[in-house]
Amino acid sequence: MKLDMAIEELHRSENHLVTVLTSMSDKHKTDHEVFHVCRDMAGWSRTHVAELARRGRDFGLDLDAEASEDPGVLAAVKQRAAELTGRRATPGLLLLADLRHLYREAAGTSVDWELLAQGAQGAKERELLDVAERCHPQTLRVARWANSHLKVTSPQVLAS
16 A cells, blocks of 8 residues: 555645745735635644644654744745735735645645545545545635635736
């Protein structure tokens, strides 16, 4: 069985998703929806990281249950930069770029969840399949939110 490899890769993907969401939240602090929604979604990914670490132990993995994040000083600098750029005409383009990046990362993480679910089902690992069935929908919601926010934001940004 190679489920350990799938768990490890998904753990890395979810960890990276936490970083992308937190960074995006910090960079777009002046956009309250983006700030708060990204923080909430990062919380989902943190939970996924912890779940994967817990289940990974059954497969001989020693994964960190805590999601790694940017150091506090770097986050403060990003927040200050967001406040300053929030007063210029280019934050919309920055937001579009970040939404595109988030969509791609969430879609990739979703594929990783699908692979893990299929592997768990094939190996009759019910507990691992339960984790995938519980967590994967939230990752899909991240991708759908990024996609819908792109659709709402892009006409305003690109047509102005």
